[in-house]
Amino acid sequence: MRIALASDHAAIALKAALADHVRDLGHEPIDLGPETADSVDYPDFGYKLAQAIASGVADRGIALCGSGIGISIAVNRNPAARCALVSEPLSARLSREHNDANVIAMGARLIGPDMAKECVSVFLATEFGGDRHARRVAKLSNPQISELSA
């Protein structure tokens, strides 16, 4: 799979480590930046990653910032993205099985590199469970079909 990676300045070292890990797992990393540690705004790179998913340039994505919170919000503004903020592998697995997540977010100041790699390994290896989950995932992609929202 083609795996897009995007971050802010706080997470460029983890982004580089995870790009290597993605390659080691037999996938193709696509680094969407930033390239340097100069201060940037995480929404810019979150939107860029979501657009890569929406356009089909990437099959999955990895989104990183200091806490993972800001960039996960940005990615999820795009209905084509389903971004799960995770800090351990069980959540990475559930994000695939239940939510068909196509992006995981992590916080470079909160998670260690080996834990982050394990989350990526599980995220890339786990299949979507389908069944009742598919109806819910469809609602995430198309808010208009939700039953309760105005």
Next chain:
Amino acid sequence: MRIALASDHAAIALKAALADHVRDLGHEPIDLGPETADSVDYPDFGYKLAQAIASGVADRGIALCGSGIGISIAVNRNPAARCALVSEPLSARLSREHNDANVIAMGARLIGPDMAKECVSVFLATEFGGDRHARRVAKLSNPQISELSA
């Protein structure tokens, strides 16, 4: 503050416990459902919660499902919401200081009740840091002003 709570069927017990905790902290809980353990779809309740924030019916929100992932994605579809999926208090604090988060999500099958209460306490007590963070938060609310997205 008026604090809206919404969940799926997996999290109604935690939702009730956190509503009590919100009241103990001196705030007004608004339970948006569900009321029973009958199976529901988390996007419906995530959208309902985000709408309560967008309309001003609630000042802040607490979103719960099994893992917290699905409902956090749903809430963040609405640009008025900034929903942070958290599992410990440091993330709850950073979500306020850096991201001006107005909703926190948690996973009822992954977090214990006392940890969840502590996350809520920190989330409700922490002020936004402003400054450089304000520019980034503005971009979360208005994707059109992002510099890199197509």
